[in-house]
Amino acid sequence: MVIESKEFVPADPDGERRTKCLVLPIGLRGVVTRVYDIEDLGPQHPIVVRFKPGVHTDEGFNPPTLFIMHFETYELEVVD
Amino acid sequence: MRSCNIRNTVKRDGCLSRIALFYLLMGAVSAFTIIPGREVSGFASNRLTTKSIIGLTASTEEETTTAPKLFDTNDKQFVEGAVVRVIAPLRAFQVNKKWYGSFDEGKSFQQPKHFGIRAYGVNCFKFDNNDNLIFYGGDRVERVCAS
Numbered sequence: 001m002v003i004e005s006k007e008f009v010p011a012d013p014d015g016e017r018r019t020k021c022l023v024l025p026i027g028l029r030g031v032v033t034r035v036y037d038i039e040d041l042g043p044q045h046p047i048v049v050r051f052k053p054g055v056h057t058d059e060g061f062n063p064p065t066l067f068i069m070h071f072e073t074y075e076l077e078v079v080d
Numbered sequence: 081m082r083s084c085n086i087r088n089t090v091k092r093d094g095c096l097s098r099i100a101l102f103y104l105l106m107g108a109v110s111a112f113t114i115i116p117g118r119e120v121s122g123f124a125s126n127r128l129t130t131k132s133i134i135g136l137t138a139s140t141e142e143e144t145t146t147a148p149k150l151f152d153t154n155d156k157q158f159v160e161g162a163v164v165r166v167i168a169p170l171r172a173f174q175v176n177k178k179w180y181g182s183f184d185e186g187k188s189f190q191q192p193k194h195f196g197i198r199a200y201g202v203n204c205f206k207f208d209n210n211d212n213l214i215f216y217g218g219d220r221v222e223r224v225c226a227s
Binding site for chain 1: 148150151152153154156157158159160161162163164165166167168169170171172173174175176177178179180181182183184
């Protein structure tokens with residue numbers, strides 16, 4: 001039986017330190033807000049993505065909060 | 081006497097001498113007058129020519145236009161405003177602690193650890209706050225325990 005609720009499940013506050021984070025699932029969608037020049041600035045993660053609740057939830061994953069995160073190129077793919 | 085005696089030096093009363101005033105004006109004129117091909121030597125600047133100024137401008141434009149572009153694994157360019165999806169399992173540590181957690185993907189059946197023991201959270205269905213079924217670990221389809 002396969003169930004895909006894709007709901008956000010809060011972490012156990014008494015859990016281990018490695019669990020105290022927001023685990024990003026494969027398929028979570030966001031919008032690119034900035035692409036840094038890798039030669040001029042040399043950033044390790046040059047792509048800045050903004051995740052906003054309620055938008056771009058095509059794959060069922062809804063970010064629980066508004067946040068931005070820096071990514072490498074192999075960690076993202078452009079959606080048509 | 082006038083308010084400013086130009087024979088006095090700067091050290092005495094803050095006014096400029098005639099010679100200093102002359103060089104100041106000449107430097108200002110030469111600094112803001114650019115004749116093509118003529119060497120410009122401002123009063124407080126390095127030796128610049130109009131050719132080098134044009135070269136500086138051109139090199140800046142060139143750097144802007146030739147900035148390296150970033151592409152994904154499908155050779156699609158990352159541009160601002162584009163919608164992207166995460167393709168690698170990652171963890172975000174910069175969010176508020178109340179958003180620590182994960183998404184219930186539930187794409188595979190989760191075998192209970194203690195199969196056969198009818199205990200809470202082990203051999204039963206689980207529901208989330210919206211009354212959606214999260215997973216079950218038993219062989220009987222009935223709602224027997226809370227999440």
